[in-house]
Amino acid sequence: MNQEPISGMLLMGIGGGGCRLAAMVQSTYGDGIRALGMDTDALSIRTASEGGLTCLLLGGSRLTGHGTGGDAIMGRLAVQDDLPNLTAHIQGVRSVVLVTCLGSGTGGGATPEVVKALHSQGIATLCFVTLPFAFEGENRRKAAERVLPMIEEHADSVVVLPLDDLFADTREPVLATALEAADRVLATAVTLLWRLVSTPGFIALDEERLHAMVVKGGNARFGFASAAGPDRALRAAEMLRECRTLRHGDALSKANALLFGILAGRDLRLAEIGDLMERMRACCKKECVVEMGTVLDPDFEGRVELVALAFESWTAASLVAPIPDVPAGHEPPVADSFPIRPGGRRSRSKGSKLSFGATGRGKFDQVEPTLHSGQDLDIPTFMRRGITLER
Amino acid sequence: MAIPPIAALEIGTSRTVLCVGESDDRGRVKITGVGTYPTTGVRKGQVFDLAQARVGVELAAKQAEKQADVSIWQVLLAASGGHIQAVANPGMVPIRSGDRVVTQEDVEEVTENAQTIQLDADRQVLHTINQSFTVDDQPGIVKPVGLRGKILTLNVMAVHGLRNHIENAISVAKSAQLEVTDVAFSGICAGLAVLTPEQRRRGVVLIDLGGGTTNYLAYGNGVVSALGCVAVGGDHITNDIALAFTIPLNRAEELKCAEGCALIEPESGTRRITLSADIGFEERVLSCKALHTVIHARMDETFRIVRSKLDEGGVLPHLGAGVILTGGGAYLRKATDLAQRIFGLPCGIGLPVNVSGLDNVPQAAALSTAAGLVLYGRMTYEDRGILSPLKNLFKGVFRR
Numbered sequence: 001m002n003q004e005p006i007s008g009m010l011l012m013g014i015g016g017g018g019c020r021l022a023a024m025v026q027s028t029y030g031d032g033i034r035a036l037g038m039d040t041d042a043l044s045i046r047t048a049s050e051g052g053l054t055c056l057l058l059g060g061s062r063l064t065g066h067g068t069g070g071d072a073i074m075g076r077l078a079v080q081d082d083l084p085n086l087t088a089h090i091q092g093v094r095s096v097v098l099v100t101c102l103g104s105g106t107g108g109g110a111t112p113e114v115v116k117a118l119h120s121q122g123i124a125t126l127c128f129v130t131l132p133f134a135f136e137g138e139n140r141r142k143a144a145e146r147v148l149p150m151i152e153e154h155a156d157s158v159v160v161l162p163l164d165d166l167f168a169d170t171r172e173p174v175l176a177t178a179l180e181a182a183d184r185v186l187a188t189a190v191t192l193l194w195r196l197v198s199t200p201g202f203i204a205l206d207e208e209r210l211h212a213m214v215v216k217g218g219n220a221r222f223g224f225a226s227a228a229g230p231d232r233a234l235r236a237a238e239m240l241r242e243c244r245t246l247r248h249g250d251a252l253s254k255a256n257a258l259l260f261g262i263l264a265g266r267d268l269r270l271a272e273i274g275d276l277m278e279r280m281r282a283c284c285k286k287e288c289v290v291e292m293g294t295v296l297d298p299d300f301e302g303r304v305e306l307v308a309l310a311f312e313s314w315t316a317a318s319l320v321a322p323i324p325d326v327p328a329g330h331e332p333p334v335a336d337s338f339p340i341r342p343g344g345r346r347s348r349s350k351g352s353k354l355s356f357g358a359t360g361r362g363k364f365d366q367v368e369p370t371l372h373s374g375q376d377l378d379i380p381t382f383m384r385r386g387i388t389l390e391r
Numbered sequence: 392m393a394i395p396p397i398a399a400l401e402i403g404t405s406r407t408v409l410c411v412g413e414s415d416d417r418g419r420v421k422i423t424g425v426g427t428y429p430t431t432g433v434r435k436g437q438v439f440d441l442a443q444a445r446v447g448v449e450l451a452a453k454q455a456e457k458q459a460d461v462s463i464w465q466v467l468l469a470a471s472g473g474h475i476q477a478v479a480n481p482g483m484v485p486i487r488s489g490d491r492v493v494t495q496e497d498v499e500e501v502t503e504n505a506q507t508i509q510l511d512a513d514r515q516v517l518h519t520i521n522q523s524f525t526v527d528d529q530p531g532i533v534k535p536v537g538l539r540g541k542i543l544t545l546n547v548m549a550v551h552g553l554r555n556h557i558e559n560a561i562s563v564a565k566s567a568q569l570e571v572t573d574v575a576f577s578g579i580c581a582g583l584a585v586l587t588p589e590q591r592r593r594g595v596v597l598i599d600l601g602g603g604t605t606n607y608l609a610y611g612n613g614v615v616s617a618l619g620c621v622a623v624g625g626d627h628i629t630n631d632i633a634l635a636f637t638i639p640l641n642r643a644e645e646l647k648c649a650e651g652c653a654l655i656e657p658e659s660g661t662r663r664i665t666l667s668a669d670i671g672f673e674e675r676v677l678s679c680k681a682l683h684t685v686i687h688a689r690m691d692e693t694f695r696i697v698r699s700k701l702d703e704g705g706v707l708p709h710l711g712a713g714v715i716l717t718g719g720g721a722y723l724r725k726a727t728d729l730a731q732r733i734f735g736l737p738c739g740i741g742l743p744v745n746v747s748g749l750d751n752v753p754q755a756a757a758l759s760t761a762a763g764l765v766l767y768g769r770m771t772y773e774d775r776g777i778l779s780p781l782k783n784l785f786k787g788v789f790r791r
Contacts, residue, residue: 380631381688389681
């Protein structure tokens with residue numbers, strides 16, 4: 001089993017797509033990553049296990065390993081059945097990086113429940129969720145969009161990646177290779193994130209810093225770029241800026257915080273780091289907090305890979321300062337009044353995800369609901385429509 | 392005909408309004424006194440706390456009495472809430488005369504026939520509205536007497552509500568020492584105050600954006616073609632804002648009034664709004680775009696629900712005079728622009744133009760229902776017009 005007992009970080013893949021991505025990250029990273037895959041489909045579990053991923057079959061007694069057939073309700077019920085089994089896998093975990101593909105039964109049904117359970121344990125969650133391709137149809141898109149606010153409600157940071165954007169970034173014309181390349185981009189980026197935290201480099205980014213960034217992160221945008229050759233740094237920086245998942249630099253310009261990782265060979269020059277940082281800072285706001293880390297790997301001689309996580313709703317003074325010292329005016333009172341304690345119960349921190357009461361009906365909680373076309377109109381419309389609010 | 396002053400009470404979700412009106416020299420109704428007070432104890436147009444709601448009624452009545460220089464002990468009451476429904480009830484009679492000509496007796500018989508409405512015991516009919524006659528297969532006839540045919544049909548729209556909810560509102564008035572002489576649907580009242588005969592003839596929909604409910608009333612060819620109530624109002628917007636930004640309801644209400652907008656404007660993208668600190672509330676900075684997104688979603692949905700209701704009744708293609716917004720919610724910035732987009736029709740704010748005396752009142756559209764209820768009182772007093780209240784016991788009730 002490839003578990004690293006010391007690590008407080010866990011990589012978790014949910015559903016067929018999530019397990020595939022988690023397995024890919026594990027194989028790219030090698031031994032030492034603490035990872036877990038969860039799915040309702042025994043076949044997918046078997047494939048992921050063969051790659052060395054620790055796996056948990058969900059809803060075995062209910063679905064007998066045959067999957068949900070795209071039914072998110074079955075996904076939710078399956079994970080509810082097996083949530084107690086999850087406890088053993090999250091012992092000592094402080095942060096979970098979760099990868100899942102929305103639009104499907106397990107990804108869509110189980111993920112919100114898992115995130116909620118992790119939240120209740122006081123575990124910080126950084127979720128990478130992919131949205132289905134446009135050609136997969138309106139139903140899958142809507143299913144994914146319905147689930148997203150439920151994940152956002154309890155997750156600390158959410159990176160939403162429309163597969164169309166990832167696909168476009170790979171620049172692969174053939175479907176099969178493009179799909180694989182899109183997966184690879186995401187897997188490589190998550191691996192790099194892991195390496196930044198766990199591998200000593202020229203400039204280290206420790207687990208604590210990532211944890212603080214994630215906890216205060218809110219919705220984030222993610223970008224990845226890779227270049228080789230003499231002016232690799234400049235070209236990679238340019239590619240990152242033009243990256244579609246970063247909205248062609250728009251996400252960088254709006255970010256309040258940027259987590260920026262560089263993976264290169266031992267030939268990486270100081271001047272190159274300087275150039276990269278200069279380029280990145282030029283794209284960001286003056287007050288944007290940039291956390292940078294490097295990983296040096298002999299296999300990457302002549303190359304450089306960049307990963308960026310841009311947090312738009314991150315707030316200052318949260319990175320190192322203890323929670324009670326957060327100055328007034330930067331944080332909503334709700335976040336101030338529930339300081340985040342490692343391993344303890346905590347409230348949602350500031351982000352574009354919003355806290356709701358038990359029902360989300362607020363002052364209409366004890367009132368007969370106003371129903372229209374099967375919807376409870378007393379629940380805020382933006383919530384029912386799955387609209388994510390910018391902070 | 393000289394008519395004594397008429398008092399009209401609206402126990403709204405956000406505020407209680409009591410209007411006193413009198414006929415002026417030219418026979419128009421002039422509002423001589425207005426009393427308003429914030430309501431508590433009412434949600435979505437329905438009373439849930441009699442004692443709390445009574446306070447608003449008492450204070451609004453005192454204010455109106457003082458302003459109009461009258462003593463009030465009888466009132467007309469406006470009813471609203473999601474329980475109010477409209478149902479079409481056609482009546483049909485064979486034309487009995489030998490020459491097959493429609494007579495006044497046929498009209499009376501078909502009217503009686505159509506106004507006999509079978510409802511559950513817990514429901515109370517508020518109005519029966521005659522729409523139009525059909526002689527054989529020729530619809531849309533207003534005066535059928537003298538026409539030839541075999542069958543005379545009358546379409547009647549019955550407006551009804553839950554007896555308990557209506558009686559709860561009456562109990563509030565009673566507890567404030569006010570006798571209720573008649574009850575009318577708020578949407579009809581607002582229509583009386585706001586819509587001109589020309590708009591009714593051309594076809595129009597009036598949307599009354601209240602605190603707890605949204606009433607709509609559509610006219611086509613001069614007759615009421617659709618009406619109803621959606622139990623969603625300004626209170627929902629406030630609640631949405633409070634939940635979205637985890638702020639208290641009173642701060643959400645302030646925010647809505649000061650910065651609310653029904654459309655997401657491009658310039659709101661980068662703007663930040665500062666909510667000042669208060670006792671137990673730390674200063675907050677919010678995104679203007681997020682605020683507008685929350686409001687837009689709710690308003691968009693509300694208008695679309697009304698649109699779908701009109702669409703079901705086949706009313707939409709006959710609204711030549713467009714959409715008129717009234718009620719306090721009509722003053723939400725860009726609400727008319729949003730309605731224009733959703734209905735694809737011109738839209739404006741409707742003021743109570745059919746009464747005088749409110750010219751200098753700010754945001755007079757918020758008084759449309761109460762002002763219209765005064766008009767309704769005068770109309771039923773004179774006992775003419777298309778609205779036939781079940782209780783028509785209105786008498787002179789004021790003394791100077």
